[in-house]
Amino acid sequence: MNYWLMKSEPNAFSIDDLEKMPQQTEHWDGVRNYQARNMMRDQMKLGDQVFFYHSNCDTPGIVGLMEVVRESYPDHTAFDPESKYFDPKSSPEKPRWFMVDIKYTRHTRRVLSLAELKAQELLENMPLVRKGNRLSIMPVAKDEWDYILRLEGQE
DNA sequence: GCCAACGTTGGC
DNA sequence: GCCAACGTTGGC
Numbered sequence: 001m002n003y004w005l006m007k008s009e010p011n012a013f014s015i016d017d018l019e020k021m022p023q024q025t026e027h028w029d030g031v032r033n034y035q036a037r038n039m040m041r042d043q044m045k046l047g048d049q050v051f052f053y054h055s056n057c058d059t060p061g062i063v064g065l066m067e068v069v070r071e072s073y074p075d076h077t078a079f080d081p082e083s084k085y086f087d088p089k090s091s092p093e094k095p096r097w098f099m100v101d102i103k104y105t106r107h108t109r110r111v112l113s114l115a116e117l118k119a120q121e122l123l124e125n126m127p128l129v130r131k132g133n134r135l136s137i138m139p140v141a142k143d144e145w146d147y148i149l150r151l152e153g154q155e
Numbered sequence: 156g157c158c159a160a161c162g163t164t165g166g167c
Numbered sequence: 168g169c170c171a172a173c174g175t176t177g178g179c
Contacts, residue, residue: 009165033174056165114166132172134164 002043003140005051005062005128006102015052015064015107024104025069029077030085032097036137041072041098043139050102051140051148053128054111061113062148070101108152122147 006028008014018026031037045068052064074095077085090096118129127138140148 007165035174060166134173136164 002045002048003050003142003145004039004044004048004068005053005138005140006066007053007055007136009056010054011057014054015104018052018064018066018102018104019107021104025101027070027075027099027101029075029099031075031099031136032085032087033134033136036135037098039137039139040100044068044071044100046071049105049145051145055136059111059113061111061115061117062108063111064107065105066102067105068100069103072098072100075099110152112148112152116151117148120147120151 013026018024028040031040048068050066050068051062052066054060054063074092075085075090075097076092077083078087078090078095078097079092080086085097087096114129117123117126123129123144126140126144127133127135
């Protein structure tokens with residue numbers, strides 16, 4: 001099993017929005033970065049566990065847990081000229097962009113802020129806390145995953 | 156293939 | 168709102 005972290009701006013789509021979706025499930029569309037796409041397309045598997053991260057907000061940080069419930073398939077928003085994610089270079093015959101389906105598991109008991117994560121020596125190798133990293137999807141090592149869940153239990 | 160210009164991300 | 172860090176684009 002793999003572990004991941006996925007970012008979303010809560011203004012656009014928050015953990016609360018995900019919880020309210022039918023089946024508490026939504027497709028993770030709009031990824032337009034090749035590195036992120038490749039991980040999603042090639043490595044995200046059914047049952048993989050995912051941290052939901054709120055970016056570009058008052059307190060950026062991990063706010064919940066989710067699970068991959070459908071492996072990658074073409075991102076149809078790329079085919080829609082009305083969509084802000086439209087990409088004329090992607091077509092149903094030759095899709096360029098992909099998405100997975102994600103299901104809500106739970107909120108974390110508290111927000112694990114970026115500031116708190118940055119203060120953890122054991123997390124210093126996470127791309128998340130490294131300067132200039134802009135990946136919207138990134139792998140999380142199992143020991144990092146476990147460490148963060150233990151951190152959640154502390155006040 | 157190089158690289159300047161430009162656009163985006165995202166913390167602060 | 169600012170700006171650093173990147174990624175992408177396109178002229179040459």
